[in-house]
Amino acid sequence: MGSRNSQTCQIHNKIFTSLINNFTNTDLLILSDFSGGSIRDPKFLAQDLICKLKLEPLVTADNETHDYNLHFNFGIQNNSKQLKTINIIIDLEEQHLNLKPKTIYTSPSPTHQYCESKTNVLPNELGYQFEIKIDPESCLYISNTLWNPIDAINKTFESLCQQEPLHVIDYGTSCNGNKLSAYKTFQDRDLNKPLILITSGFHPTEGDTTATEAIAKWLLTTGKDNTKNVDFVIIPVVNPDGFTSGYNGCNTSGINLFWDFQNYNLKSCPEAYYLWEFIKQFPPNIYLDFHAYSIQGKQKKIGPYFKPEIFYFGKLTKEYASKMLKSLESLPGNKSQKLYAPSTLAYKITKTFNTITFAKYHLHQDLGIHGLQQLAINVVQNIVHTLNHCDLHDQILRPYGSRHKPYKDILSQMLYTCRYSLPKQLKKQFK
Ligand SMILES: [Zn+2]
Structure with a gap:
């Protein structure tokens, strides 16, 4: 050693x-x-x-x-x-x-x-x-975690950008003035193609950037064909200050922007503010966000968080979301979990754009580096495969796309939210 x-x-x-x-x-x-x-x-x-x-x-x-x-x-x-x-x-x-x-x-x-x-x-x-x-x-x-330093990640992506079709966009700066960078597989967005947004590095110590690095490398080599029919944006490090300051989950204002995505708070959470502005420019059809368990042991299972179908607008989007979930559940050892968390980006992005989300997608460091890389690629492969059978032209909500929010969907979402939140709030009140 x-x-x-x-x-x-x-x-x-x-x-x-x-x-x-x-x-x-x-x-x-x-x-x-x-x-x-x-x-x-x-x-x-x-x-x-x-x-x-x-x-x-x-x-x-x-x-x-x-x-x-x-x-x-x-x-x-x-x-x-x-x-x-x-x-x-x-x-x-x-x-x-x-x-x-x-x-x-x-x-x-x-x-x-x-x-x-x-x-x-x-x-x-x-x-x-x-x-x-x-x-x-x-x-x-x-x-005690598979630490991937930000210098190493930046170096990897800088070198990958030497190859077509990967291009960098700096979409803002963090609290400490670090660059916020996204990597896209297109020059100009082709609206006839679906767009998949993939993030990692919300929680710096989880080693999940191993996943986005592997996906980027794959899209430039053996997986390159996938970029013909699908546009990709990869953001390996959502929270760069967390990496440089040695935080497990927060940015330097103490905000854990996965759980509390303060897209309105430019001062204390510019990482969320600028990411949201960037997403408005490129509303994705699908959003995947990789995280990884480290020391939590066998009781933590790999697999995606998903949101109840009720939160998607339109029959077809609900149907596609459920098809994609099934295809991810078919990956060996993967187990999905329902998550209702309206303060997360995953909820905000669906409410505003009708994006189908799998965020978080939990990997586990017990898989080893190669296992993490392979599972991340398999996840994207399964999503793309399902996408080939979906027509997403009418998915994105106005004013970013063409879809109106059906009143029926708005109403059922409100009812779900009340049914979920009311008991929790009452419990808090009488504590
Ligand atoms: Zn995490």
Whole structure:
């Protein structure tokens, strides 16, 4: 493990120097001052390094609260001339004690995607522990998730844009001034073709950008034929500040824009505001949003979230949405889940444009990198295959397309919403 790249380490060595029994105080440095670094209170105790997870705000939206405090990402620099073996203990909050990762991922550089390490994760009374070996005068970056740094993602897409038909559009800037970039497979939109919008990177630590990278590569090689009949837009990183600031789920204003898509809030949520403006320019027929489970274990199943048919306008769109869902459910091991979450982009995009959505589409890191890539491609293949039998000309709502909202649909949606929300609100009232 590790390599002799102490030069890279020197850049990031500001954070923490500590004494370990037989080591000198300059032997080991904890590194967290890099893009994506995330760790709290690291302490050396004999041969152990004890750390806590950095905490970010819980998100409450649509009567549900979500906790994204799951991951760490830090480096250790070994300044000595000996190989160092360190037992790392992750000290968890009580509510997270059941979340023990199966795999630890490492990289000699914080700007490359991390790879599976062979270290075993064992239970510990504080949480869990694992052993790491660091070569002399080397750095090793360590995480409990398949970390894909934004530098690596940007580099991949920049190089893919050298090939036709992929083109970049910068559609806005984030809170911290990072570029918001989309990649499209067309010069000018052909309205005779359906448009599929694919996103990832709402929740930076999930490693789901592996999916969008794989889809983009596939569309430029063996899957290129698909771009003849379908237009694609891929946004690999919806929340770039989350990547650079080491957040699990939020942007730098503390907004988890998957659950709470504040498209009206330019000041605190420009990532959502500009994405919404971009979508108005290119209203998609289909919207897919990849996420990935990491340390949640076997109880979490791969597969799409879908919305009740009632939320689509027009008989045909309802029918196509259900056909596509069936084709996704036919993928081995996939299990769909119904989600009613009106504050998400998935709901807003259907309400405004009548877009068919599968958001989130949950992958699972237990599939391994190759498994994640292959499933993501299969998902798109199944959607495109179903699309070949659909006429979507009259799908998009006015003023962006030609469809009127039928009153019958509006009414049944209102009834559904009341039936769903009323008991939750009453429960809250009498709590
Ligand atoms: Zn997610």
